[in-house]
Amino acid sequence: MTLILIIIIGFCTTFIGTLTGGGGLIGMPSMLLVGLPIHSVIATAKFSNVFSSFSSFYVLLKQRELTMKEVRKLIPVPLIGGISGGLLANSFSDTTMNLIAVFLLSFAFILNFVKKPSASEGSHWKLNKKIFPALYGISVYDGMFGPGQGTLLMYTFLHTGASYVKALALTRFQTFISCFAAFTSYFFAGHFMWEQALCYTAGGILGAQLAVRLAKRISPAYLKMLLHAVTLLLILQILYRLISGQI
Numbered sequence: 001m002t003l004i005l006i007i008i009i010g011f012c013t014t015f016i017g018t019l020t021g022g023g024g025l026i027g028m029p030s031m032l033l034v035g036l037p038i039h040s041v042i043a044t045a046k047f048s049n050v051f052s053s054f055s056s057f058y059v060l061l062k063q064r065e066l067t068m069k070e071v072r073k074l075i076p077v078p079l080i081g082g083i084s085g086g087l088l089a090n091s092f093s094d095t096t097m098n099l100i101a102v103f104l105l106s107f108a109f110i111l112n113f114v115k116k117p118s119a120s121e122g123s124h125w126k127l128n129k130k131i132f133p134a135l136y137g138i139s140v141y142d143g144m145f146g147p148g149q150g151t152l153l154m155y156t157f158l159h160t161g162a163s164y165v166k167a168l169a170l171t172r173f174q175t176f177i178s179c180f181a182a183f184t185s186y187f188f189a190g191h192f193m194w195e196q197a198l199c200y201t202a203g204g205i206l207g208a209q210l211a212v213r214l215a216k217r218i219s220p221a222y223l224k225m226l227l228h229a230v231t232l233l234l235i236l237q238i239l240y241r242l243i244s245g246q247i
Contacts, residue, residue, distance in 0.1 A: 002034060003199045009034075010203025014052045017150055018172070018211035024147030027200075029105060029235065036196060038097045042089060043186035044197040045146060049179040052204035053172045056212045060169035070127060071173045077132050078139040078174045082181030085143020090189045104145050105235050127170075128160050135174065142175065143182030150175065168212075 013027030024045060031041045060066065089097065134156055142149040150171055157167035186192060 006199045007203040010200035011207040014204040015207035015211045039191035043191045046179045046183040047197045048201040048204040052208035053176040056208040057172040059212045066169045078178035079181045081136045081139025082143040082178035085140040086182035086185030089144040139178040142178045
């Protein structure tokens with residue numbers, strides 16, 4: 001029953017996250033409530049995101065929403081950032097990471113209410129290297145924890161004038177690289193649980209594939225309403241369990 005629940009969590013997390021950039025706000029706290037250790041939860045999320053983000057990016061690449069020439073310059077930034085974040089997280093204890101998790105989840109939750117700049121529909125968009133420091137910082141955060149990083153990336157790319165779909169494709173690509181880099185650090189630190197991770201990944205791939213095919217047909221506003229309500233309840237429940245000593 002627990003593994004079926006993890007598959008459902010993976011599906012909902014990636015489906016919502018692909019469309020709105022905030023699915024991790026549901027996935028990570030939900031897995032914590034299932035009873036997985038926090039470092040294993042993060043490792044599972046990174047492992048799943050490697051596959052789900054690449055699969056959704058590949059669909060958008062085949063649809064010619066962007067080219068490899070546009071994204072290859074990004075590779076070193078999330079690669080180094082993801083490794084940095086993973087190493088940082090592995091240096092903290094479970095208790096410390098749970099406390100950090102509540103703070104970061106609350107921050108990411110508030111971030112979801114920040115209005116993104118309007119997307120440009122122009123065809124002459126170019127990647128501005130001035131945003132690389134911001135992209136590196138987001139990748140460090142993604143490697144260390146992750147929820148809300150998609151929102152930060154979408155905001156950053158949209159701010160440069162990218163269209164919604166192009167910003168989505170760039171976000172999924174950077175997520176793929178940073179998650180792959182971070183996962184290696186969690187794996188070698190011994191925080192990876194294969195059975196749970198494979199179930200979560202299976203759900204995540206299904207959710208990502210459905211999301212990219214509905215990206216132009218569904219309004220993210222409805223998903224955001226659900227995301228905000230569920231996330232707030234999950235944060236409050238984790239905080240209660242921390243205070244009562246259940247975590």
